[in-house]
Each structure stands twice: as C-alpha cells, then as structure tokens.
Amino acid sequence: MTMSKTIQVAPRVIAAIVATGLLTFSGIIVETSMNIAFPTLMRDFNVPTDQVQWMTSAYLLVIAIIVPTSAYLKQSYPMKRLFVVANLLFSSGIFIDGLAINFSMLLVGRIVQGLGTGIALPLMFNIILEQVPKERLGLMMGIGNLIPGIGPALGPTFGGIVVTQLGWRAVFFSLVPVLVVSLGLGIWGIQQSSALEQTQLDWGSLLLIILLFVGFVTGFVNLTNNAFLSWQVGGMLLLGCLGLMGLFSHTFRIERPLLDLRLFKHRRFSCLILMFFLTQMCSLGLAFLLPNYIQLANHQSAFLAGVIVLPAGLGGALAAPIGGRLLDRKGPFLPIVSGESLMLLSLVGLLSLGAVKTSWAIGLVYIFYMAGMGMSMGCIMTTSLSGLDHQSQAQGNAILNTLQQFAGSMGTSLIAMIVAQAQLNHSSQLGTQIGTLHGYLLLIISSVIILGTGLVTLRKTN
Incomplete structure (x- = not known):
C-alpha cells in the first residue's frame, strides 16, 4: 500500500x-x-x-x-x-x-x-x-x-x-x-529558475504605451472637473485611443513585441481578461464610493470611515486562499461563479439600503462583497494564465497587471465623476446620496456582465 x-x-x-x-x-x-x-x-x-x-x-x-x-x-x-x-x-x-x-x-x-x-x-x-x-x-x-x-x-x-x-x-x-x-x-529566498536571454527592448511599443496611458489616465483623472469635449478630457482620451490603436498595429508587425496583444486572439483568455478588468474596476470604484458616502452623507470622520471598511479587507483576505483551494480541488467554475455571484448580490444589497444612515450596515454588506472578490479575483488570474503556454505566461502576467492599474484608475474616476455631477445639482449630502445610488447602478451592470461572461466561458470547464 x-x-x-x-x-x-x-x-x-x-x-x-x-x-x-x-x-x-x-x-x-x-x-x-x-x-x-x-x-x-x-x-x-x-x-x-x-x-x-x-x-x-x-x-x-x-x-x-x-x-x-x-x-x-x-x-x-x-x-x-x-x-x-x-x-x-x-x-x-x-x-x-x-x-x-x-x-x-x-x-x-x-x-x-x-x-x-x-x-x-x-x-x-x-x-x-x-x-x-x-x-x-x-x-x-x-x-x-x-x-x-x-x-x-x-x-x-x-x-x-x-x-x-x-x-x-x-x-x-x-x-x-x-x-x-x-x-x-x-x-x-529569490532564486533564478529560468534561463536568461539578452534581447533588445522594443522602444516602439514602449513609446506607444506611454502615449496610451498618459492619455487615458490623464483624461479620466480630469473627467471630474472638466467638460468631456475639452482638451483635458476629450483630447487626452483621443491621445490614449491613438496610442492603443498604434500599439495593436505595431504588435502584429513585429516578432517579439514588448506587450504581446496577440494573446487576445485566444477567446477564453480574452473573456477572463474582461472579467478581471471589470472586477478590479468595480472593486476600486466601490472602495472610493463607500468611505466617501460614509463621510459626506452620514457625517462620520475619515478615521471612522476607515474603521468601518476595515473588516471587509479582512473578509477578502480570508476568502482568497479558500478560493484558491477550491480552484486546486474543484476547478475554476465554483470559486469564480460563487465569488462573482456574492459580489453582485452585495451590490444589489447596497442599492436596496438606499440612503441608509447606518454606516455599520454598509460595512457589513461590504464584507460579503470583498469576500466574493477575494474568492474570485485570484482564481480568474490563475485560470487565464494557466491556459497559456509557458513562454506566453510572462506576457499574460504583464497584460493582467497592466490592466489592473488602468482599471483602478478608470473605476475611481468614473465613480468620482458620477458623484460630482450629482453634487453640482444638489446639496453635498443629498448629491452624495443620489450619486452613490447611480454609482451602485453602474457597478451592478458591470457585475452582471462579469457573471454572465463567467457562466458562458467556464460552463464547459468542470
């Protein structure tokens, strides 16, 4: 035996x-x-x-x-x-x-x-x-x-x-x-496990990446305080779009681009990337929205707002290894779909609370949201990269981590714009309440797209 x-x-x-x-x-x-x-x-x-x-x-x-x-x-x-x-x-x-x-x-x-x-x-x-x-x-x-x-x-x-x-x-x-x-x-602890290979840096891709992110990040940051058709917003977003189109064109013309966007030819990888991007966008947008609401609408201090959202971080921390274990034992469908479902239900719960004055109720629902995010986020990343061959995994990892930064900036900027627009037409407290409800609606729509994409992409996995 x-x-x-x-x-x-x-x-x-x-x-x-x-x-x-x-x-x-x-x-x-x-x-x-x-x-x-x-x-x-x-x-x-x-x-x-x-x-x-x-x-x-x-x-x-x-x-x-x-x-x-x-x-x-x-x-x-x-x-x-x-x-x-x-x-x-x-x-x-x-x-x-x-x-x-x-x-x-x-x-x-x-x-x-x-x-x-x-x-x-x-x-x-x-x-x-x-x-x-x-x-x-x-x-x-x-x-x-x-x-x-x-x-x-x-x-x-x-x-x-x-x-x-x-x-x-x-x-x-x-x-x-x-x-x-x-x-x-x-x-x-760090050891070298792969052979090194001296290659030339693709300066063309790097220049286009700089144009792409300078345009998009600056445009989204300026979205709150400037009109969309201004050069600070529309002009910078146009610059970002030109950089993105140039990067795609450049990628398919050379053998070893700095960021290999040809990986998006893989349908499964592309779907998981979409889920990863929207999950990060929702999570960073909500991380901005809730402390802002607790302070401006419920008149709590910045310190207390931080204390209220703190347990949610711990919930996400505990759920992440649980999701990883489920992935190792059961495959990606269960942890990803369960986690994204919990996120969607939590967002619906926050919307249902409406203009609630009990900040601790918001904090309680946020725990479930972060638990769902913690359970699914790492599993989405692992599943997307494990579907690539070994040589492509480093490129896939670069794409994921790049989009993670952009998604956070985009999510925060969009939510900030929605709340700011509502505050222009109402008092600070009422405007924050209305803007927060509108923000929840955007996040719910995004979460529905995430869950639907997951159900379609992963249904044949298990």
Whole structure:
C-alpha cells in the first residue's frame, strides 16, 4: 500500500513571495493612506485639489508604464537583481517623500516609488507561476492576490491613525522596517529558475504605451472637473485611443513585441481578461464610493470611515486562499461563479439600503462583497494564465497587471465623476446620496456582465 505524498511549497519560494508581496503591499498602503492626508498636504504645500490628486495619479501612471516591460525584464535580468533594484527604488522614494520640502519633491518621490512597485508587482506572480507546484498554484495565487485585495481596506484606517497622531511624514517612515524585512527575505529566498536571454527592448511599443496611458489616465483623472469635449478630457482620451490603436498595429508587425496583444486572439483568455478588468474596476470604484458616502452623507470622520471598511479587507483576505483551494480541488467554475455571484448580490444589497444612515450596515454588506472578490479575483488570474503556454505566461502576467492599474484608475474616476455631477445639482449630502445610488447602478451592470461572461466561458470547464 502506497501513501500519497503531500506536495509542499519550498520555504525559499514562500520567502520570495512574501518579500515581493510586502514590497507591493507597501506601495498600496502608501497610495491609500495618503488619500486621507490630501487636505493636510493641500494646506502644508498650498496646492489645490486637482493638483494634489497627482500624488496618486502620477504613481499609478508610472506603474502602468513600467509593468508592460516586466516580460522583457524577466527574460533579460536575474529575478533577485530586479527585486533588489525595485526595493531600493521604493525605499529611496519613501525617504524623498518623508523629507520633502515642497510639493514637487513629493511628486518625485511618488514617481520613484512607482518605478519600484511597477517592477515588483509582476515579479511576485512570475515567481508563483514558475516555482510553485501546479497542485498548489491556485492557493498561492490566492494568497498573492491578498496583497492588492487587503491593502485598499487597511490603508484608510492606517492612514487615519498615523496622520492624526504622528503627521503625514510618518506614513512613509513607518514602512522602513517592512522594506528592510522584505529586502532580507528577498535576498535569501529569490532564486533564478529560468534561463536568461539578452534581447533588445522594443522602444516602439514602449513609446506607444506611454502615449496610451498618459492619455487615458490623464483624461479620466480630469473627467471630474472638466467638460468631456475639452482638451483635458476629450483630447487626452483621443491621445490614449491613438496610442492603443498604434500599439495593436505595431504588435502584429513585429516578432517579439514588448506587450504581446496577440494573446487576445485566444477567446477564453480574452473573456477572463474582461472579467478581471471589470472586477478590479468595480472593486476600486466601490472602495472610493463607500468611505466617501460614509463621510459626506452620514457625517462620520475619515478615521471612522476607515474603521468601518476595515473588516471587509479582512473578509477578502480570508476568502482568497479558500478560493484558491477550491480552484486546486474543484476547478475554476465554483470559486469564480460563487465569488462573482456574492459580489453582485452585495451590490444589489447596497442599492436596496438606499440612503441608509447606518454606516455599520454598509460595512457589513461590504464584507460579503470583498469576500466574493477575494474568492474570485485570484482564481480568474490563475485560470487565464494557466491556459497559456509557458513562454506566453510572462506576457499574460504583464497584460493582467497592466490592466489592473488602468482599471483602478478608470473605476475611481468614473465613480468620482458620477458623484460630482450629482453634487453640482444638489446639496453635498443629498448629491452624495443620489450619486452613490447611480454609482451602485453602474457597478451592478458591470457585475452582471462579469457573471454572465463567467457562466458562458467556464460552463464547459468542470
């Protein structure tokens, strides 16, 4: 009688995943924490609202430009070297911001941090795809997706406490111990498992990617305060569209493009990418909508708003490995469809609550939403990448992580625009209530598309 051997993940691989995850987590914590500090920064540096928002927009823009180079970087440079460079870049940005004497210096620090996060984020998933046994792939991808999942929920609470008690500079300096631990684990744990190949960087693709994201990110950011047909919105969105069309044309003309959009020829991959994009858009849009509603409509403090949404992040954290285990044992249909169904029901529940004054009821429903998101998000990512051959997985990972950044920016900007338009025609409280209900409707429509796409795409999987 033979006994089946339990397949384990090597300790060094776990250390490598934790190291890159901590670095990515630090980036998300800074991004979400500093949103709380915007009023303070506006006062300290005498800058208006539209200017201070570039603290987040510039950071996301740099990440969106760097992430598409991840397949090239992985192929050309050792993983450990990439990680050390990413960690040192992010740490440098932390000190630049912590010591900033003006707003320009603050922006430079955020850009340097974006360079580090842009390298680290896809590196984590590349390590999981290459070095985790197939039987544990779903579980480890679920754990890896805890990082972007829990960060937006923890950030406002963390930021509210630190900014209130210690000042905004402490947000940056408080992450130094985390970065030191990350660096130590990465140096010990990250190992090279694939052969390197020196290739030329596709500068044409990189230029078109810059045009694409500068246009789209800037256009969506300006959507709240400018008319659609203005050059700040319509002109920049047109620039983004031209960059996108140029990138598709360029991709099909050369053998090894920087971002291989030919992967979209695979129908299953394209459908899962659509689900991934809309899920991220909904989640980041809702993460903006709920704290905003709790503060402006229910007149709660920023700190209490962060505390109310905090349990939802923990719910997502607990659900992610559960979804991964279900994926490993039962296949993708059950965790993805169950998770997306829970998200849709939660959004309907939030709409049904209407202009409820009980913020804790909103927080309770949000727990179920984040649990559904945590259960499905990593499984969608794993299923989309596992359907590609080994050589295409790094490119697929680059596409996913690139779209993740853009989806977050798009979701936040669309929801902010909807709420802002409602506030123009009503009082701040009533406008926020009406805009929030309209925002829920947009998210519900998106969630229906996600669930329908999942049912059609995955019905023959199990």
